Amino acid sequence: MTPQAQLLKKRHRISAAFKLFCLSVTCLAVSILGILILEVTLLGLPWLNADFLTSFPSRFPEKAGILAGLAGTLWLVTLTAAIAIPIGVLAAVYLEEYAKPGRVATLITINIANLAGVPSIVYGILGLAIFVRFLGLERSVLAGAMTMSLLILPVIIIASREAIKAVPSSLRQVAFALGATRWQVTRDHVLPQAMPGILTGVILALSRAIGETAPLIMIGALTYIAFVPEGPMDEFTALPIQIYNWTSRPQEAFHELASAGIIVLLLVLLIMNATAVWIRYRGSKNKFK
Amino acid sequence: MTQPSEVLLQANAVSIAYGDQLAVNAVTLPIYQQRITSIIGPSGCGKSTLLRSFNRMNDFIDQVTLTGKVTFNDQNVYASDADPVAVRLNIGMVFQKPNPFPKTIYDNVAWAPKINGRRDNMDDRVEQALRQAALWDEVKDRLQESALNLSGGQQQRLCIARALAMNPLVLLMDEPCSALDPVSTARIEDLLFELKETLTIVIVTHNMQQAARVSDFTAFMENGVLIEYGPTETLFTNPENKRTEEYVTGRFG
Ligand SMILES: Nc1ncnc2c1ncn2[C@@H]1O[C@H](COP(=O)(O)OP(=O)(O)O)[C@@H](O)[C@H]1O
Ligand SMILES: [Mg+2]
Numbered sequence: 377m378t379p380q381a382q383l384l385k386k387r388h389r390i391s392a393a394f395k396l397f398c399l400s401v402t403c404l405a406v407s408i409l410g411i412l413i414l415e416v417t418l419l420g421l422p423w424l425n426a427d428f429l430t431s432f433p434s435r436f437p438e439k440a441g442i443l444a445g446l447a448g449t450l451w452l453v454t455l456t457a458a459i460a461i462p463i464g465v466l467a468a469v470y471l472e473e474y475a476k477p478g479r480v481a482t483l484i485t486i487n488i489a490n491l492a493g494v495p496s497i498v499y500g501i502l503g504l505a506i507f508v509r510f511l512g513l514e515r516s517v518l519a520g521a522m523t524m525s526l527l528i529l530p531v532i533i534i535a536s537r538e539a540i541k542a543v544p545s546s547l548r549q550v551a552f553a554l555g556a557t558r559w560q561v562t563r564d565h566v567l568p569q570a571m572p573g574i575l576t577g578v579i580l581a582l583s584r585a586i587g588e589t590a591p592l593i594m595i596g597a598l599t600y601i602a603f604v605p606e607g608p609m610d611e612f613t614a615l616p617i618q619i620y621n622w623t624s625r626p627q628e629a630f631h632e633l634a635s636a637g638i639i640v641l642l643l644v645l646l647i648m649n650a651t652a653v654w655i656r657y658r659g660s661k662n663k664f665k
Numbered sequence: 666m667t668q669p670s671e672v673l674l675q676a677n678a679v680s681i682a683y684g685d686q687l688a689v690n691a692v693t694l695p696i697y698q699q700r701i702t703s704i705i706g707p708s709g710c711g712k713s714t715l716l717r718s719f720n721r722m723n724d725f726i727d728q729v730t731l732t733g734k735v736t737f738n739d740q741n742v743y744a745s746d747a748d749p750v751a752v753r754l755n756i757g758m759v760f761q762k763p764n765p766f767p768k769t770i771y772d773n774v775a776w777a778p779k780i781n782g783r784r785d786n787m788d789d790r791v792e793q794a795l796r797q798a799a800l801w802d803e804v805k806d807r808l809q810e811s812a813l814n815l816s817g818g819q820q821q822r823l824c825i826a827r828a829l830a831m832n833p834l835v836l837l838m839d840e841p842c843s844a845l846d847p848v849s850t851a852r853i854e855d856l857l858f859e860l861k862e863t864l865t866i867v868i869v870t871h872n873m874q875q876a877a878r879v880s881d882f883t884a885f886m887e888n889g890v891l892i893e894y895g896p897t898e899t900l901f902t903n904p905e906n907k908r909t910e911e912y913v914t915g916r917f918g
Contacts, residue, residue, distance in 0.1 A: 554777040555754035
């Protein structure tokens with residue numbers, strides 16, 4: 377065999393070995409996840425029924441339900457979306473379409489990237505100081521939503537900027553050449569093209585907000601709530617807090633309830649992520665070349 | 666070129682630099698009304714840069730500096746009180762690659778009038794622009810289909826219709842046929858002759874036969890410098906400059 381052929385054979389072997397390595401790592405990760413989901417399902421599924429979804433928490437496991445947490449989470453996510461999406465998208469539009477590149481813009485960019493990495497408990501402390509105490513919003517779902525908005529704003533801004541940046545500049549040029557102002561170009565062409573990417577980022581950010589517990593505990597979202605919030609100023613609890621509370625009880629039945637709660641939380645997340653995939657798929661069909 | 670014509674648009678000692686790299690060097694070029702002026706020259710000689718200076722499209726590129734004047738109807742397009750948006754309403758542009766919006770055929774044409782507050786008689790406007798671009802008969806039954814379903818040549822004519830919908834006085838075209846097949850190219854060249862009745866056209870092309878066929882005046886550029894400008898026939902048959910002669914006879918470039 378020539379040295380050339382020998383070397384080639386060796387290179388193919390290394391390539392195959394690397395593929396195997398990647399495959400096994402993937403399998404490991406997936407199977408750990410699979411076991412986790414399996415256990416949660418086995419424990420929680422028997423508890424998952426209409427009563428569970430429509431009852432408030434109780435001292436008796438067989439009477440306890442997730443309604444307060446589920447309603448609180450839906451309130452929280454809706455309000456958070458209403459606050460964080462406009463602010464985040466507009467900030468991204470400003471930074472991409474209007475702000476002049478320079479030292480200030482770079483500084484802002486670095487700061488936003490850093491904010492995305494700040495531990496969520498810090499946002500909780502901030503929310504407690506500003507929204508709960510200073511603005512006097514108490515432990516309302518509005519205070520929670522504003523805190524969550526702070527938490528996910530960096531993610532929304534970064535994702536939206538990437539989506540806007542990916543819009544070909546030739547599209548802007550064509551529109552400008554037709555005598556459009558920057559706002560008209562942004563509104564009619566850039567944002568529609570960037571929308572699938574923006575929405576995907578938004579939904580991923582909201583998914584994160586749904587799963588967060590620490591900032592909500594910090595601002596004092598209660599656990600024993602026997603009502604559904606009827607307005608943004610009502611007190612509330614959320615799914616992850618309810619789950620956390622159940623797991624910290626001694627009785628085994630509450631642990632199983634927690635598993636049922638986790639299934640509900642996962643289903644909510646799954647629905648949101650499926651929406652993101654669907655939006656991305658639809659948006660990919662109508663692209664400017 | 667039976668009747669004499671006025672200068673509508675003019676570059677006056679225009680120099681344009683990207684950073685410190687000079688792309689257009691002291692070019693003075695008149696553009697006559699209702700005539701077709703073509704700009705030829707080897708790739709990278711600054712044709713597109715010069716063309717984009719007429720409707721201030723270089724404004725969108727960072728670090729571009731322009732000295733000199735571009736006058737439209739004797740008004741300096743770069744005067745401090747000149748509005749680039751208003752300039753672009755009068756001076757339309759068609760790009761190298763057919764690039765319709767990912768919308769319906771109708772919406773492609775209707776967008777510019779719409780954002781400029783000319784919403785009345787929109788159907789007529791769209792029809793007129795499509796007729797002017799010699800596309801109406803092919804698309805009149807499918808106006809609500811996506812423009813992306815059209816062929817390349819049809820897309821480019823749609824882009825011309827889109828630019829015409831604002832009734833501009835000047836149409837700038839940057840190698841509008843370079844992505845098209847010969848049949849589509851011929852259709853667009855025919856179209857140029859019709860448009861010339863009402864419109865002033867500046868066309869950048871690297872296809873010398875095209876320049877010779879369609880244009881009344883030709884400008885030859887090299888390395889950012891305008892080497893020679895004159896009536897197309899003179900420039901192709903009896904050029905003054907040796908470089909021009911070499912270029913138009915295909916000895917380089
Ligand atoms: N956006 C840009 N940034 C920097 N340099 C550019 C840019 N566009 C063009 N140039 C340079 O300017 C010169 C002229 O380019 P261009 O006007 O596109 O030439 P042409 O259209 O004749 O091929 C070239 O050297 C090119 O590299
Ligand atoms: Mg060019």
